[in-house]
Amino acid sequence: xxxxxxxxxxSLPLILIGVSLxxxxxxxxLPGEPARVMAGPExxxxxxxxxxxxxxxxxxxxxxxxxxxxxxxQGDFGESIRSRLPVWDEIAQRLPYTLALAVTSYILAIAVxxxxxxxAAIYRNRPPDYIVMVFAIAGASIANFWMALLAxxxxxxxxxxxxxxxxxxxxxxxxxSVTLAVLPMAVIARMTRSSMxxxxxxxxxxxxxxxxxPVSKVYWSHALRNALIPIVTIVGLNFxxxxxxxxxxxxxxxxxxxxxxxxxxxxxxxxxVIQGVTMVAVFGVVVINFAAEMIIAALNPxxxxx
Amino acid sequence: MPSLxxxxxxxxxxxxxxxxxxxxxxxxxxxxxxxxxAPRSMDPGDQSxxxxxxxxxxxxxxxxxxxxxxxxxxxxxxxxxxNADGIEWTFTxxxxxxxxxxxxxxxxxxxxxxxxxLDTDRGLAASGRLRTFLEGVEKVDDYTVKFTxxxxxxxxxxxxxxxxxxxxxxxxxxxxxxGAASVGTGPFQMAEYRSGEFVLQEKFADYWGDNSQSVEAIxxxxxxxxxxxxxxxxxxxxxxxxxxxxxxxxxxxxxPELELHVSDGSAVFWVALNTEAEALSDVRVRxxxxxxxxxxxxVNAIMxxxxxxxxxxxxxxxxxxxxxxxxxxxxxxxxxxxxxxxGYGDGFSMSVVVQEHESRIGEVLQAMWAxxxxxxxxxxxxxxxxxxxxxxxxxxxxxxxxxxVIASWSSGVNGPDLQFRPLYHSxxxxxxxxxxxxxxxxxxxxxxxEAAATVDVDARNAIYGQLQxxxxxxxxxxxxxxxxxxxxxxxxVENVWMIPGGLVRVDTATKR
Numbered sequence: 081x082x083x084x085x086x087x088x089x090x091s092l093p094l095i096l097i098g099v100s101l102x103x104x105x106x107x108x109x110l111p112g113e114p115a116r117v118m119a120g121p122e123x124x125x126x127x128x129x130x131x132x133x134x135x136x137x138x139x140x141x142x143x144x145x146x147x148x149x150x151x152x153x154q155g156d157f158g159e160s161i162r163s164r165l166p167v168w169d170e171i172a173q174r175l176p177y178t179l180a181l182a183v184t185s186y187i188l189a190i191a192v193x194x195x196x197x198x199x200a201a202i203y204r205n206r207p208p209d210y211i212v213m214v215f216a217i218a219g220a221s222i223a224n225f226w227m228a229l230l231a232x233x234x235x236x237x238x239x240x241x242x243x244x245x246x247x248x249x250x251x252x253x254x255x256x257s258v259t260l261a262v263l264p265m266a267v268i269a270r271m272t273r274s275s276m277x278x279x280x281x282x283x284x285x286x287x288x289x290x291x292x293x294p295v296s297k298v299y300w301s302h303a304l305r306n307a308l309i310p311i312v313t314i315v316g317l318n319f320x321x322x323x324x325x326x327x328x329x330x331x332x333x334x335x336x337x338x339x340x341x342x343x344x345x346x347x348x349x350x351x352x353v354i355q356g357v358t359m360v361a362v363f364g365v366v367v368i369n370f371a372a373e374m375i376i377a378a379l380n381p382x383x384x385x386x
Numbered sequence: 387m388p389s390l391x392x393x394x395x396x397x398x399x400x401x402x403x404x405x406x407x408x409x410x411x412x413x414x415x416x417x418x419x420x421x422x423x424a425p426r427s428m429d430p431g432d433q434s435x436x437x438x439x440x441x442x443x444x445x446x447x448x449x450x451x452x453x454x455x456x457x458x459x460x461x462x463x464x465x466x467x468x469n470a471d472g473i474e475w476t477f478t479x480x481x482x483x484x485x486x487x488x489x490x491x492x493x494x495x496x497x498x499x500x501x502x503x504l505d506t507d508r509g510l511a512a513s514g515r516l517r518t519f520l521e522g523v524e525k526v527d528d529y530t531v532k533f534t535x536x537x538x539x540x541x542x543x544x545x546x547x548x549x550x551x552x553x554x555x556x557x558x559x560x561x562x563x564x565g566a567a568s569v570g571t572g573p574f575q576m577a578e579y580r581s582g583e584f585v586l587q588e589k590f591a592d593y594w595g596d597n598s599q600s601v602e603a604i605x606x607x608x609x610x611x612x613x614x615x616x617x618x619x620x621x622x623x624x625x626x627x628x629x630x631x632x633x634x635x636x637x638x639x640x641x642p643e644l645e646l647h648v649s650d651g652s653a654v655f656w657v658a659l660n661t662e663a664e665a666l667s668d669v670r671v672r673x674x675x676x677x678x679x680x681x682x683x684x685v686n687a688i689m690x691x692x693x694x695x696x697x698x699x700x701x702x703x704x705x706x707x708x709x710x711x712x713x714x715x716x717x718x719x720x721x722x723x724x725x726x727x728x729g730y731g732d733g734f735s736m737s738v739v740v741q742e743h744e745s746r747i748g749e750v751l752q753a754m755w756a757x758x759x760x761x762x763x764x765x766x767x768x769x770x771x772x773x774x775x776x777x778x779x780x781x782x783x784x785x786x787x788x789x790x791v792i793a794s795w796s797s798g799v800n801g802p803d804l805q806f807r808p809l810y811h812s813x814x815x816x817x818x819x820x821x822x823x824x825x826x827x828x829x830x831x832x833x834x835x836e837a838a839a840t841v842d843v844d845a846r847n848a849i850y851g852q853l854q855x856x857x858x859x860x861x862x863x864x865x866x867x868x869x870x871x872x873x874x875x876x877x878x879v880e881n882v883w884m885i886p887g888g889l890v891r892v893d894t895a896t897k898r
Contacts, residue, residue, distance in 0.1 A: 112770020116777070118426055119434060119511035125777075125818040126517070130509030162426060163581035164565035174582055229613055237617050244621045245607075245614070246583070334609055336583045344424050344582070347610075349770055 088370055095366055096359060100152070103358045104145050107351055113137070114161055114349035135161060137351075148355065157359070158352035162344070167356035171338060175360065177247055178330070178337030182322050184257040186315065189264040194311065196265075197272025198299060204277060212269060219266030224325060228259040228332045245334040256333045260325050264318055271314050275307040282306075309379055316372020320365045415602040417879065417895050420615055420624035424608050425585060428568040428576065429559075430549035431503060431512045436796070436888045439549050440628065441606050444587055444893035445486075446552035446570035449477055449496070450543050454883045454891070456799055458543055462491060462553055462571060472538035472841050479529040483594045485555035486575035493525040498556040500533075512550040538839050540846060544800035573597035573893050574604060583607070600881070601897050619644060625879050625897060628890040630872035632690040643877045648692060651871040652701040652887040653796035654805070655693075656863040657738060657751065658822035662780050663789045665736065666823075670728040672861035676714040677721035678758045679751065685867050687750050692872055696865035699805065699857045703886040705843075706802050706850035713858040714865075721758045733759020736789035740764060741772045747792050747866065777817040780824055791822045794869070798887040802850045806834050810857055825862030 115131035132138050136147070151158060157167035200212040232255060236244040243252045279285065280303055288298050326339035334340070338357050345353035421440065426433040430442045451461035463477040483491035500523040503513040519539040524532050535542065545551055558569035568576045573595065574587040585606040589597055607624070609615055612631035616638065618624040630638060630646060639646040659666045659675070666672060681695035700707045725731060740748040748764035755762050767775060776791040783789075797804035808819045811834055812826035830853060837849040857863075871884050878898035883891050 110770065111774035112768075112772075113774070115511075116773055117770050124514030124518075126506075127509065127511050127514040130506060130513075131511055132509075134509040160581070162424070163579070164427075164563070165581060170581060173580065229611075232614070232617055237620050240621070244617055244623050245609075246623075331609075332611055332614060334583070334607065334614070336580065341582050343610075347769070348424075348426070 092363075092366055096362060099362045100149070100355065100359060101145070103355055104148065105141060107349075107354050108141055108144075110349070112349055114351060117347075117349045118161060148352075152359070157356035160345075160353045161350045162348050162353075167352045170341060170353060171356055171360055174336055174338045174341050177335060178323075178326055178339060180247075181253065181256055181260060181326060181330070181335060181337060182319075184253050185260040185322065186264065188257055188261040189268055190315070192261075193265040193268030194272050194304075197269040198276055198304065198307075200269065200273040201276035201280060202299065204273075209273075212273070216266040216269045219262045220270075222262070224259050224262060225328045225332050227262065228255065228329060231255050231259065232332070247335055256329050256335055259333075260322065260329045263325060264315070264322065267314060267318065268311060271311055272307060275310045276303055279303045279306045305379070309376055312372055312375050312379065316369050316375075319368040320361075323361050323365070415897065416605055417601040417603070417626065417892060417897055418605045418607060418624050419626040419628065419890070419892055420607045420609060420618050421628050421890075422608065422610060422612070422615060424581075425606070427511075427565050428579060428585075429510075429554060429564040430552040430568075430570075431499075431510045431554065432565060434512050434515070434549065437608075437628070440889045440891070441585060442549065442552070442568060442570075443572070443889065443891055444574035444604055445568045445572045445576055446549075446554065447572050448546045448548070448551040448553065449479075450546040450551070452547045452799075452885055454894075456885070458547065461547075462496075466543075473535050475533045475535070475542065476526065477531050477533070479531065480594060481529060483571050484592055485557070485569055485571055486590055487555050487558055487569045489555045489557040489569075491553070491571055492528050493531045494528075495553060495556050496531045497523050497525050498559070499553050502559060503550065515545060515548075515550045538841055539803075540838060540840075541801040541803050544798075548798070548800065573600065577603070597893075599896060600894050604892055604895075619874055619876060622876060625876050626873065626882055626890065626892060626895070628873040629888055630874045632688075632692045632872065635690060635692060635872055638874045644874055645877065645879075646872065646874050647882075647884065649871050649884050650694070650701075650703045650886060651796070651869045652703050652798050653794045653869045654696055654699065654701050655744075655747070655792070655794040655866040655869065656696070656699075657866065658791045658793060658809075658863050659861070660783055660789050660791075660823045661826075661862060662784065662824050663736070665728075665730055665734045666789060668728045669860060670724040671730060671734075672864075673714070674721040674724035674728070674730075674758060675755060675760065675864050676861050677717045677724065678755050678760070679714065679864055679866070680716045680754055681865075681867060682716075683754070684747065684750055688746055689867065689869065692870045693867040694870065696867050697858075698854045699809065699863065699865060700802055700850070700854060701796070701805070701868045701886070703799055704797070704802055704805065705799075706847035706854075708851050708854050711854060711858060714861075718757055725758060725760075730759075733761065735761035735763060737763040737765055737787055738790040738792055739767055739772055739775045739788055740792040741769045742766050743769075744792055751792075751864075776822055777820075779815065779817055790864075793820075793822065795820060796887040798885060798889070802853070803834070803838055806850075806853055806857075810834075810862060823862050825860065827856065827860060830856050830860075 115128045115135060119128050119131055160167055160170055196212045200209040203209045232244055235242045242254050246252055285303055288302050326337060327342055330337045330339035331343050342357045421437045423437050425438045425441050426435050430446050447461045449461055449463035450458050453459045462480050462483060464480050466475055466477045468475045479493060485491060502508055503510060503516045519535050521534040521536050526532050554564055555569035558564050573590055573593045575590040577588040578586040587604045589602055615627045616634040619627045635646055638644045659672050661667055685691060685693045685695055694702055697711045698708055738748050745766040752762040752764055775788055776793060778788060795809055808814050809821055810825055810830060812831050814821040815824050816822050833849055833853055837846050840846040871886060871888050873884060873890050875882055880896050881894045
């Protein structure tokens with residue numbers, strides 16, 4: 081176990097270096113120079129060239145990467161081309177909003193998805209199962225920005241119940257987190273259902289029933305505990321997807337998180353911000369996946385990481 | 387994500403028929419303005435984007451200002467006088483003006499501002515516009531400066547009203563933080579900038595003019611989703627939205643709580659034809675495409691009617707614009723005839739590069755030109771990718787097979803030279819400037835230079851009249867339409883106005 085953790089800890093910096101190289105090079109492969117995009121279409125080429133030099137983008141990619149890597153090791157991701165603020169400050173300002181949204185959505189997704197999946201498994205091939213599965217399939221297929229716009233128009237514009245934009249009160253969390261929760265909720269419900277169905281056919285469940293345990297105890301403590309393993313795996317692996325979803329959701333709701341920061345950064349070819357946000361997101365995904373593995377090990381003592 | 391814009395469109399069409407109901411309680415005397423893009427810099431001299439200019443307009447001023455009736459009025463200069471040949475201009479500066487950081491405004495500040503643009507090492511984004519005509523600026527005394535131009539330049543005073551001529555605090559600029567925190571002399575000063583959320587501007591107590599009537603604070607926000615702009619206005623999350631997506635204009639117009647403002651704009655939309663491409667090097671082919679273009683149809687299909695079909699390379703609000711031209715009425719027979727004469731009776735195929743949000747223009751043209759046997763390959767691109775393709779030089783365009791580019795150009799109300807020169811002069815070939823189809827005509831070049839050196843307005847406009855006819859005849863572009871400027875306000879918001887080209891002005895706004 082210790083060996084495994086140690087290997088994980090060693091691999092983290094390697095992953096970060098690999099990803100940083102990949103991102104660094106690939107954004108520079110994108111057509112569209114930052115100076116041209118920032119200066120605007122009406123700027124003269126002379127102005128664009130001068131700006132390119134000022135931003136240090138006239139240097140070779142290895143040279144640029146070396147500068148970036150040396151500063152990044154010292155915790156400095158440089159300055160945003162657009163806002164001129166340190167990239168770290170930009171990220172630090174917004175990360176709490178994204179995390180808050182992600183956590184709210186995940187709580188919501190689990191709180192609804194797990195019981196719904198259990199319900200579907202218990203009433204397998206009967207109406208409750210069909211209803212849950214219709215919602216799960218729809219939830220996994222509907223584009224979340226589209227649903228977001230519909231919900232905004234109905235609940236904010238039409239009924240006036242919920243705030244339309246921003247993160248100004250707890251009510252502001254409702255629409256974005258529901259929007260963001262729909263996809264993981266659907267995935268979790270489906271996963272819980274199949275995992276429960278499998279567990280429910282096991283001998284020990286029959287035994288538990290046969291010895292007269294109350295039904296609720298059979299389902300909640302015997303079956304669910306074992307069914308949780310694939311669910312935790314999914315939750316852990318889906319964290320990256322959640323960040324991806326946040327990009328769209330935050331943009332639509334003007335949510336001041338790193339997803340929206342990323343969209344603006346890509347639009348304006350704000351290389352330092354793209355690099356910074358990617359590194360932070362990758363770090364987050366790796367850590368969450370690692371945490372998920374540890375939880376799985378705790379849930380199932382038979383699993384050994386060697 | 388690639389399906390985003392398609393779904394968005396179907397959404398526009400289907401969902402937003404319902405009217406708005408409520409209004410959220412806003413903080414009294416704070417005006418919220420929502421635009422379609424995030425600001426690019428807090429330094430007016432380091433960007434050249436309309437929506438950023440609108441956001442910075444309450445904070446910065448030029449020596450000359452644009453009044454709501456679009457005339458030029460004294461700003462940080464009280465008067466100005468050119469010498470006989472229009473090369474030297476002497477400005478008397480306003481006394482008693484201070485920047486928001488307390489720095490006094492004087493001749494040194496003015497000289498500093500223009501020198502930072504003339505300094506090529508600075509690489510400021512808006513400098514190019516000044517460097518094309520400005521030789522130097524010198525201090526005469528504390529409140530007098532003298533500008534020396536490279537030659538007579540009709541747009542000089544106009545440019546002093548724009549972002550390139552806006553005066554920033556020399557102290558703040560020297561500290562190097564102007565990109566993140568604006569410091570000017572305007573009626574509002576920047577209070578807070580959260581780059582992912584908003585820019586907050588508050589009234590400046592020591593303003594030299596009278597700013598007592600307007601709102602106390604202006605909050606700028608932005609969203610790239612057109613439907614979000616419209617919803618934000620309906621809920622009261624925004625008091626002003628700019629621009630109004632044409633598809634939402636009628637919904638807003640029908641709502642008694644909202645007011646839609648429509649005025650003539652200055653952005654001319656066109657297809658630049660690559661005159662170096664085989665078929666398109668023949669003027670008859672270019673004219674044929676113009677004859678095959680149903681401009682009224684495009685205006686209705688793309689702009690919901692909120693545009694004027696283009697009959698000239700100049701916008702309808704431009705000085706010297708000739709409203710009587712009608713060079714290319716829809717005439718498919720004439721178009722086929724021209725193609726036949728040029729040896730393309732069986733048609734030909736060509737490509738066009740277009741930004742995603744304008745791609746419908748390409749699709750509509752594809753259908754229209756198919757009528758005369760022209761097969762148009764529409765290449766939709768993300769804007770940064772598009773910009774790299776559109777501004778490619780002759781070789782790059784040949785290599786990538788780029789035969790035409792859909793784009794637009796707006797020179798506001800700053801004079802025809804700023805429209806003609808970058809788009810059609812032979813010194814403006816891409817990538818250096820925006821002659822994207824490499825059009826070159828000696829007659830055009832020499833007349834344009836002659837106009838620039840003509841001080842008399844009527845004589846100059848007569849030349850601009852000729853230039854419009856030359857461009858129409860040579861057809862380097864398929865001219866499409868001139869957009870109209872649409873912005874909307876909530877009931878009770880007054881004294882908002884528009885500089886043609888989409889630059890909304892809210893610094894005089896009041897709110898009930």
